[in-house]
Amino acid sequence: MxxxxxxxxxxxxxxxxxxxxxxxxxxxxxxxxxxxxxxxxxVRTTDAFTEYESRPGQGKGTDWLLVGSDSRSSLTPEQRKELHVGNDQGLNTDTIMVLHYGDSGPSLVSIPRDSYVAIPGHGKGKINSAYALGGAPLLTQTVEQATGLRVDHYAEVNFLGFVDVVDALGGVSICVPEGGLRDEKSGADFDAGCQDMDGVQALRYVRARYSDPQGDLGRVKRQQQLVSAVAKKAVSLSVLLPPWNLIPFLSASLDALTVDKDTGVGALAHMGIEMEGLSSGSGATTTVPVASEPEIAGVGDVVEWDQVKADRLFEALRNDTPIPTSAAN
CATH class of the missing domain: 1.20.5 (Single alpha-helices involved in coiled-coils or other helix-helix interfaces)
Structure with a gap:
């Protein structure tokens, strides 16, 4: 039996x-x-696009415009002091990136905020001022006209939202280059070496530029470094599996983000997966090639692109082909 x-x-x-x-x-x-x-x-949305006669045609793959807003309107005096962001009431964009993905794999291209380009209806100026002049629609149009890329999706995050996202992840690991980083204006005070940073520390790290010999271009590299660190941590099992970790992260991310009206949760999830691919080394991260950094009367120090290399870079993105070495900055 x-x-x-x-x-x-x-x-x-x-x-x-x-x-x-x-x-x-x-x-x-x-x-x-x-x-x-x-x-x-x-999901919070905004009007991010405008139709205009010379708008670029649809390319291959998908293109996102990722924007970090330097708005201080929602910050208390105490928060402005802690974050070292000052009291400037202007509304520009601290970070401008194009994320492309398709058959060729993800590519993240940083556009220096001081890039001297044509702003439709306003002559030439620094690209980050387009947001102040006409909000997301004018910034998107400016980027499209300067790059020849048709932007499919738009995502924007502000200072405080960025801090909350990093904190919701329990911090991120950042490797500070040899020599460390100290910047009185941003509050950055880091020794060299890999270390965990909370949201406030991460913001101070990426906003430093006055003590960096590379200025804004050095800050662009740190922004790319931080984006990869956040993406890597966000798709880790320690965040995705336990609901007590996943839900606070999702909540902080959704509170921080503003996207175009045609972008939903599915598109955001796809974008996050592609961003993680960058952190694992399956894509490319670069900056629009720079030719010079002159001072323009009435505008200040600006960044002028190496147009030949920039054209090669954007052509590769339009055609969804790997970025050629001759187009990298």
């Missing part, structure tokens, strides 16, 4: 395992569906 019972038990275990797996799938599906609809209800 014992053998018969054992045989019966052995016959039943595949069925029990199948039922257990089915139950697990149903729980995960319900959890994921609930999160999807919850996240969808939290």
């Amino acid at each position: 014992a053998d018969r019972g054992s045989r019966t038990g052995r016959r039943r275990w595949p069925k029990r395992l199948a039922l257990s797996l089915l139950a697990l799938v149903l729980v995960v599906a319900a959890y994921g569906t609930g999160l999807y609809f919850w996240a969808g209800s939290r």
Whole structure:
């Protein structure tokens, strides 16, 4: 009888395992569906695009315009002091990046905020001033006209939102180059070496430029470094699996982000996956090639692109082909 019972038990275990797996799938599906609809209800949108006669045609792959706003309007005096962002009431963009992905893999291209380009209806000026002059639609149009790329999606994050996202991740690991980084204006005070940074420290790290011999271009490299660190941490099992870690991160991210009206949770999730690919080394990270950094009367110090190399870079993105070495900065 014992053998018969054992045989019966052995016959039943595949069925029990199948039922257990089915139950697990149903729980995960319900959890994921609930999160999807919850996240969808939290997405904040804005008018980010405008139609105009000379707008570039659709290229291959997908292009995002990623923007870091330096708005201080939502910050208290205490927060402005802690974040070392001052009291400037202007509204420019501290960070401008184009994320491209398609068959050729993800590419993240930083556009220096002082890039001297044509701003539709306003002559030439620093590209970051387009946001102050006409908000997201004018900035998007300016980037499209300067690069020849048609932007598919727009995402914007502000100072405080950025800090909250990094804190919700439990901080990120950043490797500070030899010599360390100290900048009185941004509050950066870091020794060389890999270290964990919370949101405030990360913001101070990426905003430093006055003590950096490379100025704004040095800050661009740190921005790229931080974006990769955030993406890598965001898709780690320690964040994705436990709901007590995942939900606070999603909540902070959704509170921090403003996207175009056609961007939903699915597109944001796809973008996050592609960003993680950059941190794992499967894509390319670069900056628009620079030819010179002259001072323009009435404008100040600006960045002028190496137009030949820049054209090669943007052509590769339009055609969804790998960025050629001759186009890298």
